[in-house]
Amino acid sequence: MAKITFLGAVGAVTGSKYLVEAGGKRLLVDCGLFQGSRELKQRNWDALPIPPESIDWVVLTHAHIDHTGYLPRLVREGFHGPIYANAATHELCGLMLADSAHLQEEDAAYATKKGYSRHKPALPLYTVNDAQQALARFQEIPRKDPFTISPQFTVKPSDAGHILGSSSLQITITENGKSSVVVFSGDVGRYNQPILNDPQPIAKADYILCESTYGDRDHPTTSPYDAIADIVNRVVKRGGLIIIPAFAVGRTQTLMYIFRQLEEQQRIPRLPTFVDSPMAISVTNLYVRHTEDHSLQFTQLENTGNHDPLNTHEVHMTCTVQDSKKINSMNSPCIIISASGMCTGGRILHHLAQRLPDARNVVVLAGYQAEGTLGRQLLEGAKFARIHGDQIPVRAEIQEVSQFSAHGDRGELVRWLSGFTAPPKQLFLVHGEPAAAQSFRGTVQEKLHWPVTIPGQNDSFDPLA
Ligand SMILES: [Zn+2]
Numbered sequence: 001m002a003k004i005t006f007l008g009a010v011g012a013v014t015g016s017k018y019l020v021e022a023g024g025k026r027l028l029v030d031c032g033l034f035q036g037s038r039e040l041k042q043r044n045w046d047a048l049p050i051p052p053e054s055i056d057w058v059v060l061t062h063a064h065i066d067h068t069g070y071l072p073r074l075v076r077e078g079f080h081g082p083i084y085a086n087a088a089t090h091e092l093c094g095l096m097l098a099d100s101a102h103l104q105e106e107d108a109a110y111a112t113k114k115g116y117s118r119h120k121p122a123l124p125l126y127t128v129n130d131a132q133q134a135l136a137r138f139q140e141i142p143r144k145d146p147f148t149i150s151p152q153f154t155v156k157p158s159d160a161g162h163i164l165g166s167s168s169l170q171i172t173i174t175e176n177g178k179s180s181v182v183v184f185s186g187d188v189g190r191y192n193q194p195i196l197n198d199p200q201p202i203a204k205a206d207y208i209l210c211e212s213t214y215g216d217r218d219h220p221t222t223s224p225y226d227a228i229a230d231i232v233n234r235v236v237k238r239g240g241l242i243i244i245p246a247f248a249v250g251r252t253q254t255l256m257y258i259f260r261q262l263e264e265q266q267r268i269p270r271l272p273t274f275v276d277s278p279m280a281i282s283v284t285n286l287y288v289r290h291t292e293d294h295s296l297q298f299t300q301l302e303n304t305g306n307h308d309p310l311n312t313h314e315v316h317m318t319c320t321v322q323d324s325k326k327i328n329s330m331n332s333p334c335i336i337i338s339a340s341g342m343c344t345g346g347r348i349l350h351h352l353a354q355r356l357p358d359a360r361n362v363v364v365l366a367g368y369q370a371e372g373t374l375g376r377q378l379l380e381g382a383k384f385a386r387i388h389g390d391q392i393p394v395r396a397e398i399q400e401v402s403q404f405s406a407h408g409d410r411g412e413l414v415r416w417l418s419g420f421t422a423p424p425k426q427l428f429l430v431h432g433e434p435a436a437a438q439s440f441r442g443t444v445q446e447k448l449h450w451p452v453t454i455p456g457q458n459d460s461f462d463p464l465a
Helices: 038-045 071-076 087-114 128-135 224-237 251-264 278-289 296-303 321-329 348-355 374-379 410-417 434-447
Strands: 003-006 018-022 025-029 057-059 083-085 138-140 147-150 153-159 167-175 178-184 207-211 242-245 273-276 315-317 335-338 362-365 384-387 390-393 397-400 426-430
Touching: 018 167, 025 167, 057 147, 071 087, 071 128, 083 087, 087 128, 087 138, 087 278, 207 410, 224 242, 224 251, 224 362, 242 348, 251 273, 251 278, 251 335, 273 321, 321 348, 335 348, 348 384, 348 390, 362 374, 374 384, 374 397, 410 434, 426 434
Parallel strands: 025 057, 057 083, 083 138, 178 207, 207 426, 242 335, 242 362, 273 315, 273 335, 362 397
Antiparallel strands: 003 018, 018 025, 147 153, 153 167, 167 178, 384 390
């Protein structure tokens, strides 16, 4: 019997893992890490309901850690098949999985030093070596053409417009001469964005698994350029610094593009900009190389030759910890961009610990802040931030700029779903917190009249029934 089981991203936005079974073979679609609250992170330590060595293949929608970050653990626990991804996703994973492993090791070492772990010494979920073992299992698949994994599974990717390499996967599942087409949305991006292509429509699906991160809201239609220019000019006037926790992949490049445009138009002063994230620097280079995902607007600028659309005029890329520490001495207006985007780890924590107590500064939250993260607490007006075991007073201004989201909003998700030429037998809403998924179910029922299910953890269905 064919079966699809929801192993993650159920009632939450992280931990994406969908197990597809047919003809005695097992294909895992995405292999994400649970991120956010302590309770969610704890789930990364739970064994999967099936042995990892019984999975034949993994295929990835895109490189974000909540879709790939469990791979090193999966391999460590016995998975030994190929991991299929397109070239850009493969290269991004090379950076991101190594970085994720590094963070796991650093956090464990820090917890050991500070004595706040139950284990002594604290254990990392996986190591840099585990990440290398996982990376050795990658095999590249085409960006757009169909790819047959086995007699049971054929995968047709299409551009999801979310980050470099991001895809929705249309998987044809075959068993005993019967076939069914199941579409995994991956993360659906935005329309008419500065850098990436629009999400591409897909014509046919018997079943759809669609993300619902922003299923309960519409992004502001006001210009992100205006929002950023306002903040920068206001904060510069009062002598503050602009601190931006940003995902190294995608968000940093979009922000730099917008800062650059604003500088060119003389709408903001040319400020020293610190990109304190070795990974963001490498990712920017990948964006320049992988032109297949770019919009024309970006390519035209790139081809003018005399300017670099992904860097401000005075940019400082900091790779080493020493360089990073030098930023601490900056006391005049500047921009600091650093990961992680939800303030769950990485160098941004050191910048926040130093800059949050000063009311002149602003922290710009430019991406989704999941429940249980420090970013979410700041967004909700926390007066203190707990960073590395210390209580830091929050006096800096906290500003959300949600125009930068890499996820489609309610209207954009409906627009993407409307690309299907016939209703599916069932739409499953995944990758959303409960309120967002429930609200989006109502929207889909009202606008498209489709049958919608919000699955629970480890629920399954038969796509050939
Ligand atoms: Zn994503």
